[in-house]
Amino acid sequence: MFGRMMNETLGRWHFWLTVHRRVLRVHAMHYLGLAGNVRRYSAFTDEYLQPLIPLHRFITIAALFTGAVQLIFLFNLIRSRLRGPKAPDNPWEATTLEWSTRRAAAR
Numbered sequence: 001m002f003g004r005m006m007n008e009t010l011g012r013w014h015f016w017l018t019v020h021r022r023v024l025r026v027h028a029m030h031y032l033g034l035a036g037n038v039r040r041y042s043a044f045t046d047e048y049l050q051p052l053i054p055l056h057r058f059i060t061i062a063a064l065f066t067g068a069v070q071l072i073f074l075f076n077l078i079r080s081r082l083r084g085p086k087a088p089d090n091p092w093e094a095t096t097l098e099w100s101t102r103r104a105a106a107r
Contacts, residue, residue: 002081003086003087004084005084005086005087006077006080007076007079007084010075011073011076013072014069014070017066017069018066018069021062021063024062025059025063028059028062031055032055032059035052037049037052
């Protein structure tokens with residue numbers, strides 16, 4: 001987007017931490033649904049839902065961690081914008097049309 005390459009190591013860390021935490025959240029929410037958790041309730045007064053409160057806390061912490069991981073992306077974006085190496089015309093060596101038209105337009 002800025003004509004500069006982002007740090008690949010930071011990109012990999014961002015991707016895998018985001019995917020890992022997302023999977024943890026989704027599986028925990030799936031388990032909650034199977035356990036009979038009622039959606040859109042602000043407080044759980046039924047006794048059979050009380051044991052599920054720690055799982056709700058886990059989901060909240062995992063979601064906050066996922067949000068914090070997005071700071072890796074933001075740092076990588078700003079760092080590459082300021083000091084990243086210049087990107088070549090076709091950095092991924094793609095053979096699709098949009099890359100061929102970009103080279104033709106640059107000539």
